[in-house]
Amino acid sequence: MKVMKFGGTSVGSPERMKGVASLVTESGEPTFVVLSAMSGTTNSLVEISDYLYKKNPEGANEVINKLEAKYMQHVEELYSKEETKKATREFLAGEFDYLRSFTKDLFTSFEEKSIVAQGEIMSTNMVVNYLNEIGVKAVLLNALDFMRTDKNAEPDTQYIKEKLHDVMEANTGYQIYITQGFICRNAYGEVDNLQRGGSDYTASLIGAALPAEEIQIWTDIDGMHNNDPRIVEKTEAVRQLNFEEAAELAYFGAKILHPTCVQPAKYAGIPVRLKYTMDPKADGTIIDNVIVRGKIKAVAAKDNITAIKIKSSRMLLATGFLRKVFEIFESYQTPIDMITTSEVGVSMSIDNDSHLNEIVDELKKYGTVTVDSNMCIVCVVGDLDWSNLGFETIATDAMKNIPVRMISYGGSNYNISFLIREADKKQALQNLSKVLFNK
Numbered sequence: 001m002k003v004m005k006f007g008g009t010s011v012g013s014p015e016r017m018k019g020v021a022s023l024v025t026e027s028g029e030p031t032f033v034v035l036s037a038m039s040g041t042t043n044s045l046v047e048i049s050d051y052l053y054k055k056n057p058e059g060a061n062e063v064i065n066k067l068e069a070k071y072m073q074h075v076e077e078l079y080s081k082e083e084t085k086k087a088t089r090e091f092l093a094g095e096f097d098y099l100r101s102f103t104k105d106l107f108t109s110f111e112e113k114s115i116v117a118q119g120e121i122m123s124t125n126m127v128v129n130y131l132n133e134i135g136v137k138a139v140l141l142n143a144l145d146f147m148r149t150d151k152n153a154e155p156d157t158q159y160i161k162e163k164l165h166d167v168m169e170a171n172t173g174y175q176i177y178i179t180q181g182f183i184c185r186n187a188y189g190e191v192d193n194l195q196r197g198g199s200d201y202t203a204s205l206i207g208a209a210l211p212a213e214e215i216q217i218w219t220d221i222d223g224m225h226n227n228d229p230r231i232v233e234k235t236e237a238v239r240q241l242n243f244e245e246a247a248e249l250a251y252f253g254a255k256i257l258h259p260t261c262v263q264p265a266k267y268a269g270i271p272v273r274l275k276y277t278m279d280p281k282a283d284g285t286i287i288d289n290v291i292v293r294g295k296i297k298a299v300a301a302k303d304n305i306t307a308i309k310i311k312s313s314r315m316l317l318a319t320g321f322l323r324k325v326f327e328i329f330e331s332y333q334t335p336i337d338m339i340t341t342s343e344v345g346v347s348m349s350i351d352n353d354s355h356l357n358e359i360v361d362e363l364k365k366y367g368t369v370t371v372d373s374n375m376c377i378v379c380v381v382g383d384l385d386w387s388n389l390g391f392e393t394i395a396t397d398a399m400k401n402i403p404v405r406m407i408s409y410g411g412s413n414y415n416i417s418f419l420i421r422e423a424d425k426k427q428a429l430q431n432l433s434k435v436l437f438n439k
């Protein structure tokens with residue numbers, strides 16, 4: 001069985017939902033479909049929650065009313081039978097009443113999780129109703145029945161596997177199995193989610209649990225591009241990536257893939273295919289185990305990075321210095337992205353500065369600390385094995401007019417990263433496209 005995941009834009013209008021219906025039924029084979037919320041909906045649900053946190057029920061109601069009017073219009077355009085329209089209208093009216101019910105009570109992050117879950121609940125109901133209307137044997141599986149995280153907020157893969165098998169066994173004989181991306185329960189049984197953009201992760205976890213023969217991520221672009229298409233003109237789709245290359249690109253800013261999505265597929269050995277919903281014949285990108293030697297594949301960039309340097313003569317010839325430094329970051333649950341060292345200092349980058357002041361205060365006990373904010377990591381991905389003569393030189397050459405704060409090479413065979421100012425990002429990405437891909 002294949003898993004096909006469709007992102008927000010791919011289910012973003014009644015027309016697109018009809019397109020999804022034809023894509024998932026094309027093969028005639030049983031298929032597992034994961035859907036995101038219609039594009040813009042999760043943002044609206046977050047906006048509603050923000051109003052409720054600020055004790056502004058009028059603001060929340062205004063957004064709810066607007067959203068409801070939009071969804072009711074979608075119903076008119078999506079279905080042709082009056083009975084499907086009526087059933088879907090009633091279902092959606094219940095959803096919006098549910099959202100309104102939060103405007104009356106105390107509001108916490110628990111309520112917020114329930115609110116943001118409704119986008120996927122609505123889109124999946126709408127699509128399954130459409131499939132049934134056109135005579136396809138489709139069933140909606142509630143992700144909250146089998147998607148769960150553990151006490152560390154990591155997916156509970158064993159639980160997911162067992163529960164999903166039970167659910168599939170109880171629903172044999174369907175052509176299309178649909179479920180919600182993004183949403184799950186946590187270890188305490190409460191409604192939770194896999195973080196923004198997490199529907200890709202759902203698809204990959206389900207693909208590994210089934211197991212599927214392939215996980216397809218259908219989106220609004222024809223695959224992973226060799227540079228960020230939102231910033232650089234003339235980017236091109238990369239036809240193949242290995243799992244490590246894809247994971248590096250996703251982690252370092254290629255928004256097309258959720259950073260965590262590659263891992264379950266990689267461990268289960270299931271290829272991931274990125275496909276273009278608006279042009280299904282386009283090749284897309286295949287992500288698998290194949291390693292292509294001697295090729296730099298793509299570039300990505302990640303913003304909002306802070307660089308921290310600690311300089312200390314105590315580091316000279318000392319053992320245990322780095323451990324002490326890392327323990328400070330660990331105690332504030334702040335992961336380090338990049339690291340470079342010299343005999344008397346160490347520079348690190350972080351993407352979460354919520355405990356920056358505390359970290360800096362503690363680091364000051366060991367040496368002089370400097371902080372650079374508004375930085376950005378530019379990451380070049382491909383076969384960057386150290387035996388490839390001159391590959392790192394090509395990348396550094398592209399940076400010759402840009403102040404570079406840190407360079408990291410040799411941590412993996414697939415990446416060389418530069419820490420630069422956010423203000424220089426566009427120039428750096430353009431330079432890299434020119435040097436690496438002749439664009």
Ligand SMILES: Nc1ncnc2c1ncn2[C@@H]1O[C@H](COP(=O)(O)OP(=O)(O)O)[C@@H](O)[C@H]1O
Nearest residue numbers: 007008009219220221224225227228254255256
């Ligand atoms: N290297 C890249 N290759 C392809 N798309 C990228 C890349 N970097 C950023 N993107 C952006 O990712 C977007 C698709 O991701 P996303 O909006 O999350 O899709 P969906 O809503 O379908 O999940 C594209 O429209 C594109 O602008």
Ligand SMILES: N[C@@H](CC(=O)OP(=O)(O)O)C(=O)O
Nearest residue numbers: 007008036042196197198199
């Ligand atoms: N709807 C959620 C989950 C998601 O993955 O969406 P998308 O597939 O459109 O990135 C979000 O907006 O974060």
